[in-house]
Amino acid sequence: MPQTSPETTARYRILVLGASYGSLLSTKLMLAGHHATLVCREATAAIFNAEGSTVRMPVRGQEGLIEVDSGSLPGLLQAASPEKVAPAEFDLVVLAMQEPQYSAPGVRELIGRVAASGVPTMAITNMPLLPYLARIPGLETASLRPCFLEPELWDAFDPDLMTLCSPDPQAFRPPEEKPNVLQVRLPTNFKAAAFANEAHTAILRKLDAGIEAARFESPEHGALELPVKLRVYDSVFVPLAKWAMLMAGNYRCVRSEEMRPIKDAVHGDLEASQAVYDWVVGVCIELGGDNSDFVPFGKYAKAASALASPSSAARALAGGAKNIERVDKLVALVAAQQGKQLDVVDETVALVEKWLSHNRAA
Template structure:
């Protein structure tokens, strides 16, 4: 067994670790103590794996077709990524739907959709070997529950393509962000299945954007598979719930996709509508907090 420890960002020494996992939402990295820690992470030369929905700006710089400067405005504070070397960061497509039930203690995490974390390899073979060892070890874990042997329901899968993690963008734009309505939030299931044709069209439009950036349709998840999974997602997305909870900032993958599409000469009325709705909620939340 390994050793688990906990501490504040001021206490962490990145050089003590072989792999650093970025598991908070993007706006949280602007907090001064966390921003300082991320700068020290960059200086340490240690590899980082992000499981954020919003891809770290450093990761996007691994994609030649992406102009990192053109999308800085999509981040709460893009400068937090300036000291993180693109060659030392990778991204997972965090497909499992996990959230903290508000009625439970803070260390209780509920997984609503047990699927896999799909990670792109690092540029370095040595750093990628760390991911593959994690993948192998997680695959080998078994638990005995009431006399029945079960595997971990969520696994890590390592892929050679840097575009595999972008598969989540299609899901986020067709489902998660469309939970946001003018006056209320709706479950992901309703956002996807109320008008399945519109959802499929939007999903495939985002897939085409990923392909235009250099990806392959084989890197992505077919809409039919996502639509089936969405049937079990009976709560609004974490982004939608954060807006209702008066959050002044949330991850803006919707805005990032809009900006990247504009750079490729692409446009979607549905994406524009979503961005406008999210902008409106955030503006009201910030006004109330002022």
């Protein structure tokens, strides 16, 4: 059984919207002894409830992938469709879906119940939701509403009950597997900002400590420390560190006629990429961030050299998506509030708009 320290034995009930990416965090939570309920389609929920979840991840010092089945963990896993969930029964709600997905029938109504429940909510997303943006001093959120598919969904949330977590770990569903199987490609850490209320932040810190202390008992390898931790930061700007990466790489995969790999978007014109990166970091620093909140461009560029595929946003647009997360537009509008503008960023926003218009007209 996983080992936990005496200080981390409190068990929380955590509701996770989004069973794909959400199953990664839920696995780490269950390893630390907490109980997770995944929200997904009814057919998918039936598979999770019958078979549990399986997460495969690379572990330092081990060959191949380590397979973690939820049935072997001390915490409990359940899954349910949106209409069967009562958010008030949980200690924490985690939003682990793409922003446009919250407008889906059933999910939209669940979001309303989450807001009404008063339960602290952590969004794992590159696209900070409007209640979180309201926590950033001096940021005027009314002009940012066009970046969201359905901004009124978020109006009922108390900003003090919303925090943001950067989705740094990369994982995917192997296409040949059932939907309860997830494979981790990049086992980095989740980076969460503190809540406005220290009592709610204390929940995150206990989760952080419990995940750090837990060990997975592998039948073949014994007690293993698994990667992908939950780190909690006082700064509200730490989860925004991805903005510069997204704007220098991911969204610049989008071209007029076709998409290009992230490594080409970054290294095709390294000087232009650094100009975008530094400009976005500057926008965040003017908001109140600190240089220490952000990854140096050189480190990012080195990592980007191994990213041989277009970004998920670019692939979605090429596949006909009518809506994607609009971090590109959000960054441009935040910068405009500061009187800043960059041609390369405006060109990227225009290209994304062009693809979306084409897809919506198809």
